Amino acid sequence: MNKRIFALVDCDNFYVSCERVFNPKLKGKPVVVLSNNDGCVISRSNEVKELGIPMGAPMFKYEDMIKKYKIEVLSSNFTLYGDMSRRVMEILKSMCPDIEIYSIDEAFLSFDYFTLHNIDDYIKKIREKVLKWTGIPISIGVGETKSLAKIATKLAKKRKELNGTFNIIGRSDVDEILKKIEIRDIWGIGSRFEEFLKKNEVYTAYDYKYLPFDWVKKHLKTVGLRILLELNGIPCIEMEFIEKPRKTICTSRSFGKDLEDFKDLKEAISTFITISSEKLRKQKSLAKILSVFVMSNPFKEGERYYKMSTVYLEKPTANTSELIERGVEELRKIYKKGILYKKAGVVLSGLIDENEQQLSFFISSYKGSKEENLMKTIDLINKKIGRDSIFPGINGIEKPYKMRQLKRSKNYTTRWEEILIVKS
């Protein structure tokens, strides 16, 4: 039988690890990285995990602990994390060409059977190379399926003595391991599945593995069956090598401070549309539907307000100016005076491939048009000389809604003015 080997690579505390590469003072200290706007914890060092601060914790609830344990608090720096992620992924690819980049800090690798006899050594080598070349520690788990690889990675992270790698294939104690894995930690089990399974006394990956096939088929359908087979070592979730274009593109932000004026909101919405349409063009799509939404601050007293407005575009487009014009029209419909707005966003949907636009007598093609050329030129300039070198004037310059990022580190790897300074 043609046996498959899957490995899941997961960077340890990725955002914190990126910060530590360029700031050695953070080593061994409790560190957290906050979400855009400094709202919630999105990455924790092991020291912080041990203190019991959960992922996603809102900052204001933990101010006392931060003072007490002298936790280093950093704003997120996605430019830096993106570049470090690229480096890690490129190294992984050089050591295993069958790679599926799953997220900014996770990737699946797929190996052929013939490498089985030295897979343990090989994943150790991968781990050492990534650590040495980039300074980023990673954990690697290996299994016969993606689901088992994911479980192996969890163990590699948890058990210190494993030094970050674990291979579950061919072990006699697989069932013992699965007994210690809660069902919520199985890949693909959501909260609704979890609730249902617990009601039926399925608590661990082991319990799930030995469920009757027909029972799973009846109650959990195909998704549940796939998990059952995967836990039994039969691969059902294939590698996805090609990045699928997204079906919707959403850009939304919480504002650094509440906004009241229409003008400020207009600038924010225009900026979000600029970002979204850039992403739209990058994946070579056109949008047919544009939605704009605004909401009030749920943590403050006063009227609760949430409104969304949607427009269908008769001519699918990726033209920033046109989308902004339509977006501002929609914003005008939902804007209400006297509300303190905390958040706003835009969603582009009904996306089609730019080559598949249906043409009619009245609707001209976006592809090959002057507007397409203009957009391409703008994208090229922004790519060459830096983000936002050219942007629509309507977006404003002061940006009163701008993210609150008090302690963002420098763009050490992408801006000459911000590279690391070393004392000589």
Add this chain to the structure above:
Amino acid sequence: MGRKKKKIKLPLYSSKVSAGFPSPADDFIDKTLDLNDLVIKHPQATFFVRVSGNSMINAGIKDGDILVVDKSLEPVEGKIVIANVEGEFVLKRIRKKNGKLYLFPENSDFNPIEIKEGMECEIWGVVTYVIHKTI
């Protein structure tokens, strides 16, 4: 009147047609030189840093210079390295003397750092090139 000027559309050729003799160099054109090819051997492991201070001046590294640093290389004796000593980045040369390990400056105004047991010292990367502005 109201007569419009008739526009004649001409095709635009993207390749140039030259009238004279073809250049004798045409068959020998190579790609242009890219400085990255020369100074970056391991792109994923290469970082740039800026120097502050003159402790390495005799090695040709001056205040304000930009260094190419390769994290993938082995930090062996004689190499100039970026090291993290007690939470601080320093730029020095690795030296061994009488069985002791040092981070050595290249300027007599500065003192070498002896690496002792229990000290926090980690080599961050090996310096491979110096970019020094001369104008």
